[in-house]
Amino acid sequence: MIQPLTDGQGRRFEYLRLSLTDVCNFRCSYCLPDGYRRQEGLPANLTVGETGRLIAAFARLGLWKVRLTGGEPSLRPELLDIARTVAATPGIRTLAMTTNGYRLAERAQDYALAGITALNVSVDSLEPARFAAITGHDRLGEVLDGIAAARLAGIRSIKLNSVLMRGINDDELESFIAFVQRHDLALRFIEVMRTNDNPAFFERYHLAGAEIAAKLEALGWRPLPREAGAGPAVVYAQPGRPGQIGIIAPYAKDFCASCNRLRVSARGKLHLCLFGDHGIDLRVLLQSDDQQQDLIARIAALTLTKAPGHRLHQGDSGATPHLASIGG
Numbered sequence: 001m002i003q004p005l006t007d008g009q010g011r012r013f014e015y016l017r018l019s020l021t022d023v024c025n026f027r028c029s030y031c032l033p034d035g036y037r038r039q040e041g042l043p044a045n046l047t048v049g050e051t052g053r054l055i056a057a058f059a060r061l062g063l064w065k066v067r068l069t070g071g072e073p074s075l076r077p078e079l080l081d082i083a084r085t086v087a088a089t090p091g092i093r094t095l096a097m098t099t100n101g102y103r104l105a106e107r108a109q110d111y112a113l114a115g116i117t118a119l120n121v122s123v124d125s126l127e128p129a130r131f132a133a134i135t136g137h138d139r140l141g142e143v144l145d146g147i148a149a150a151r152l153a154g155i156r157s158i159k160l161n162s163v164l165m166r167g168i169n170d171d172e173l174e175s176f177i178a179f180v181q182r183h184d185l186a187l188r189f190i191e192v193m194r195t196n197d198n199p200a201f202f203e204r205y206h207l208a209g210a211e212i213a214a215k216l217e218a219l220g221w222r223p224l225p226r227e228a229g230a231g232p233a234v235v236y237a238q239p240g241r242p243g244q245i246g247i248i249a250p251y252a253k254d255f256c257a258s259c260n261r262l263r264v265s266a267r268g269k270l271h272l273c274l275f276g277d278h279g280i281d282l283r284v285l286l287q288s289d290d291q292q293q294d295l296i297a298r299i300a301a302l303t304l305t306k307a308p309g310h311r312l313h314q315g316d317s318g319a320t321p322h323l324a325s326i327g328g
Helices: 048-060 079-087 104-113 128-135 140-152 170-183 199-205 209-218 289-303
Strands: 015-019 065-069 094-099 118-122 157-164 186-191 234-237 244-248 261-264 269-271
Touching: 015 048, 048 079, 048 289, 065 079, 079 094, 079 104, 104 118, 104 140, 118 140, 128 140, 140 157, 157 170, 170 186, 170 209, 170 244, 186 209, 209 234, 209 244
Parallel strands: 015 065, 015 261, 065 094, 094 118, 118 157, 157 186, 186 244
Antiparallel strands: 234 244, 261 269
């Protein structure tokens, strides 16, 4: 029997963000401007077998959507094995992945065959020079080719992620609107979030999502009803036109009230909130199938302790050094 996974506020959790690695090959200005720096002495990432036991336990608790994240998940050598394992888990209906688009054009078919049915691809600018300045890589053309390849491969849901930065890319709203309508795509504008590594960047470049929402509404875009299992975006569409634009605004009032997701790091720590104080190690309970009941009970008990919301408004980012550390 499925045991619904809930917290003390009555929120139900059906969505897991699973980090496969904290390594990233991009140097995005809002996350890893100096590039990834390996720390010595850390445990290895979860194995395919450990990952399978983890997802099976969450599925027993009613979770049906898994998103593979990083760092950059395509850098994980076992990505396809992990994807196949997760997709084959009874109860899992949606397997998504968030990627910077690295080698997506050549791998899209493999992703689809492994069971990945949804992709979020980071595209922080539609101008090649600006894209290179933000990410540290002149690869906008490659990323857009990868999006086209993913559509041809039959991946049914493809969304673009764009971190919204005042004075850097906020003048591209009209270009993004034209792009998503021309290609009938969905875009997610994400507010810059303060982490322990970027307070000065946040203060300089943060732009409230409400400003973009107001501009969209002035152009005739209207909010859509929230879909089951959806992430935190408020999604807008222009009646009678293709394409959607969502806004992820963690500083908005009541942002955490609809939270439906948990996170597990690449090394097996459960994070009840992206901006929590610490992760709780589940790995000791991932070593054999005989531990499933103990693992299920542990996850359920920990989820009950989830805080009502983050503390970003108080300038407290918890223990999160940067968004690549546990998958954003």
